[in-house]
Amino acid sequence: MSSRLPTRLLAVLLLAWAGLAGADDGGIVIRSGSLHERDGVYYMSAVVDYHLSAPAREALDNGVPLVMELDIQVLRKRWWWWNEVIAELAQRYRMQYHALSERYVLTAVNSGESRSFHSLHALLDALGNVRGLPIIDAGLLDSHEHYQVRMRAALDIDSLPRPLRTVAYISPGWRLVSDWRTWSLGS
Numbered sequence: 001m002s003s004r005l006p007t008r009l010l011a012v013l014l015l016a017w018a019g020l021a022g023a024d025d026g027g028i029v030i031r032s033g034s035l036h037e038r039d040g041v042y043y044m045s046a047v048v049d050y051h052l053s054a055p056a057r058e059a060l061d062n063g064v065p066l067v068m069e070l071d072i073q074v075l076r077k078r079w080w081w082w083n084e085v086i087a088e089l090a091q092r093y094r095m096q097y098h099a100l101s102e103r104y105v106l107t108a109v110n111s112g113e114s115r116s117f118h119s120l121h122a123l124l125d126a127l128g129n130v131r132g133l134p135i136i137d138a139g140l141l142d143s144h145e146h147y148q149v150r151m152r153a154a155l156d157i158d159s160l161p162r163p164l165r166t167v168a169y170i171s172p173g174w175r176l177v178s179d180w181r182t183w184s185l186g187s
Contacts, residue, residue: 030181042186045130046181048127051124055168060097060120063099066159068092068155070091071151073087087135092109102118104117138186147184157174
């Protein structure tokens with residue numbers, strides 16, 4: 001099995017390199033989101049649409065794990081200067097395809113919890129359904145200040161195997177990142 005890895009990696013690299021000239025059909029969009037407080041903790045729920053580009057899908061189907069990251073920041077609004085980041089959270093998810101079982105596996109890297117799916121579509125739907133993610137303890141916030149929460153989702157290129165990472169940095173087909181989406185926190 002280990003002798004097949006260099007061959008598979010070479011095939012993925014060639015496909016990724018071919019993707020440099022191809023159209024980028026992938027993207028990530030945060031469709032909606034909400035915040036709520038329960039028992040002194042603020043939680044976030046969101047809907048994120050993940051569409052993998054052809055090079056990313058090809059790599060995943062050839063056994064290369066892909067890591068998606070939700071970057072979440074709590075900001076204190078300031079009228080006289082840039083908003084201050086008072087808390088940050090990076091929620092990471094690893095996607096893998098297991099050819100033997102013909103299943104896609106989604107692992108929450110932060111907790112180690114894994115789930116498997118029959119199709120990539122089902123995995124991406126589950127990944128995009130963020131429910132009840134704890135953001136910050138309400139006791140850490142000053143009731144006289146105004147806060148915002150912003151979130152972005154992206155493919156973590158740095159988690160790719162080194163030879164593929166080099167190609168991913170220069171290929172638009174590997175730049176899968178959403179815009180920042182912002183919500184008001186509290187009153």
